[in-house]
Amino acid sequence: MSYIIQGDTGDWEVVVGLEVHAQVTSQAKLFSGSPTAFGAGPNSQVSLVDAAMPGMLPVINGYCIEQAVKTGLGLNAQINKFSVFERKNYFYADLPQGYQISQYLHPVVGEGIVTVDLADGTTRDIGIERLHMEQDAGKSMHDQDPTRSFIDLNRSGVCLMEIVTKPDIRSPEEAGAFVRKLRSILRYLGTCDGNMEQGSMRADVNVSVRKVGEDGYRTRAEIKNVNSVRFIMQAIEIEAERQVEIHENGGEIVQETRLMDPVKGETRSMRAKEFAHDYRYFPDPDLLPLELTDDFIDGLRKTLPELPDAKKQRFMDDMGLSAKDATTLVADRESADYFEAVAEGRDAKKAANWVTNDLFGALNKAGLDITDSPISAAHLGKLLTLIDDGTISGKIAKDVFDIMWETSGDPEKIVEEKGLKQITDTGAIEAAVDEIIAASPEQADEVRQGNDKAIGWFVGQVMKATQGKANPQQVNQLLREKLKG
Amino acid sequence: MSLDKNDVRRVAFLARIKVDEADLEPVAQDLNNIIGWVEQLAEVDTDGVEPMTGAAGLTMARRDDVVTDGGDPEKVLSNAPDRVGDFYAVPKVVE
Numbered sequence: 145m146s147y148i149i150q151g152d153t154g155d156w157e158v159v160v161g162l163e164v165h166a167q168v169t170s171q172a173k174l175f176s177g178s179p180t181a182f183g184a185g186p187n188s189q190v191s192l193v194d195a196a197m198p199g200m201l202p203v204i205n206g207y208c209i210e211q212a213v214k215t216g217l218g219l220n221a222q223i224n225k226f227s228v229f230e231r232k233n234y235f236y237a238d239l240p241q242g243y244q245i246s247q248y249l250h251p252v253v254g255e256g257i258v259t260v261d262l263a264d265g266t267t268r269d270i271g272i273e274r275l276h277m278e279q280d281a282g283k284s285m286h287d288q289d290p291t292r293s294f295i296d297l298n299r300s301g302v303c304l305m306e307i308v309t310k311p312d313i314r315s316p317e318e319a320g321a322f323v324r325k326l327r328s329i330l331r332y333l334g335t336c337d338g339n340m341e342q343g344s345m346r347a348d349v350n351v352s353v354r355k356v357g358e359d360g361y362r363t364r365a366e367i368k369n370v371n372s373v374r375f376i377m378q379a380i381e382i383e384a385e386r387q388v389e390i391h392e393n394g395g396e397i398v399q400e401t402r403l404m405d406p407v408k409g410e411t412r413s414m415r416a417k418e419f420a421h422d423y424r425y426f427p428d429p430d431l432l433p434l435e436l437t438d439d440f441i442d443g444l445r446k447t448l449p450e451l452p453d454a455k456k457q458r459f460m461d462d463m464g465l466s467a468k469d470a471t472t473l474v475a476d477r478e479s480a481d482y483f484e485a486v487a488e489g490r491d492a493k494k495a496a497n498w499v500t501n502d503l504f505g506a507l508n509k510a511g512l513d514i515t516d517s518p519i520s521a522a523h524l525g526k527l528l529t530l531i532d533d534g535t536i537s538g539k540i541a542k543d544v545f546d547i548m549w550e551t552s553g554d555p556e557k558i559v560e561e562k563g564l565k566q567i568t569d570t571g572a573i574e575a576a577v578d579e580i581i582a583a584s585p586e587q588a589d590e591v592r593q594g595n596d597k598a599i600g601w602f603v604g605q606v607m608k609a610t611q612g613k614a615n616p617q618q619v620n621q622l623l624r625e626k627l628k629g
Numbered sequence: 630m631s632l633d634k635n636d637v638r639r640v641a642f643l644a645r646i647k648v649d650e651a652d653l654e655p656v657a658q659d660l661n662n663i664i665g666w667v668e669q670l671a672e673v674d675t676d677g678v679e680p681m682t683g684a685a686g687l688t689m690a691r692r693d694d695v696v697t698d699g700g701d702p703e704k705v706l707s708n709a710p711d712r713v714g715d716f717y718a719v720p721k722v723v724e
Contacts (some may be wrong), residue, residue: 185702203691297719
């Protein structure tokens, strides 16, 4: 499914690379002992290191290193046993040091691969260029006062991972799928909560276009700080259109930083600050190089959980699920765990159907997460058992499901209390069948003349007469015997 | 390597250091003397010698992931030239 922009001079394709900033899940900051929690009062989570008071020295948080390496392993990436922290120099009011401690020439993680799942069921590999650790800056507020900006340094010094892809992405859909997959992997690993609304994950989007079949890349523009999957996809669409128009009118793309305006549906240039990209990196003299041992890396490798791709494969190979169901279920760890609890000792395909159709359908409709589900995995499992052992019919089960959704109740008790048990007594069903055949001679004739569809009508009538509690297979069989036998 | 007046003007701007136009030339001269002095190091043959990052052979010390600081905005803001509530207030930054 290629994404093509039809221009006046021919077909264009889009070339996209992403730089994703992911906040490392940790208690304390990268180089100081102040906390990282979201939503605290202004400047209440700031140490003198974060405020860059004279004489303060950074000391690295060992757990942040582990988190970055774990993430690298989860991205199937090269772990560099030697990496270096450098100073990226620029002036801004929310950057008290006057530089950001980052990694430049020697990042902690090198090349890797993320496999993304596309809507048509295919997958695509997106290359990872690198992952490096860096400090976040503080937060500026420009709209509170006519002459002043307000600065909160709570985020200053929080550990970020910058994850850079190769320019492998060829459509907005792939970009969206990549970010969702990356977020899923980070959440499985527990290295970033992936919460885009709170700014735990945001992306810079590099976009260029070229004629289909053209080699090499044309000049790109970078759209800064896009903070949702939808906006990332939208930014690519808008920016690619803009560039195609410029190329086709004989113009030149300027390599620059742009901002996305989702309201107006446009990207616009951040007034090209002169020298803005001359960061004069140099190794931070306050920090020795980061050296990792094989033991350290292997130790972390052993702690990795089963990741979405492996889980998906297992769901397909061992449990017989379709690729579509497996992909849906492994998208987040909680859904996968829920499904496994339901499927435990039961028919996995049926469990997958109930979870992906009925449960996810209800959750979506109510705008709830799997963790807020009013129906527990244990209860849904019990419901499946009740169907399997013939206690209730599949149709009644849907009603029981609705009651469970409303009351969070135990399906066994619901079936008991509401008297929903399936009638398996042949005599009772037979009576109902006879009654309906006697009352509907015309339809009965139709069946006798060979119209099999009419049997369906009879089944429906019998089910109605028994309030859905008859076993449909049994009804069907009895009808055939009586009408055609 | 040597710097001219324009390089000095540019570097001074990047570092937000004010250098008067009349001083650019002499500063360039000073910096060139320093660079020339350091460049003597290039005369040493370092083929096959691993780059050294320190003389003591230390590895970087690591901290545990434990909160030991913060919770004192007063201390952090005590030197601020201007504040509003617990925010630093700075001259408006216009994008």
